[in-house]
Amino acid sequence: MTTNAIILESARNFVDWFGKDALVEARQHADELQQAGNTEAHDTWMQISEQVKCLVEDGIEAPED
Numbered sequence: 001m002t003t004n005a006i007i008l009e010s011a012r013n014f015v016d017w018f019g020k021d022a023l024v025e026a027r028q029h030a031d032e033l034q035q036a037g038n039t040e041a042h043d044t045w046m047q048i049s050e051q052v053k054c055l056v057e058d059g060i061e062a063p064e065d
Contacts, residue, residue: 010048
């Protein structure tokens with residue numbers, strides 16, 4: 001089981017790495033895991049994508065290069 005702190009840290013890292021594209025990238029990763037049959041990892045990445053969405057909506061987005 002993944003803790004909320006790890007989910008939030010992962011989401012922040014994803015926003016740092018992908019900026020405005022973080023949500024799309026996180027959901028794509030979740031979809032790939034689901035297609036591979038990894039339900040637990042898919043569920044975790046859906047939680048991460050929800051946190052990414054909140055961070056981006058709140059304006060906590062990495063600056064563009």
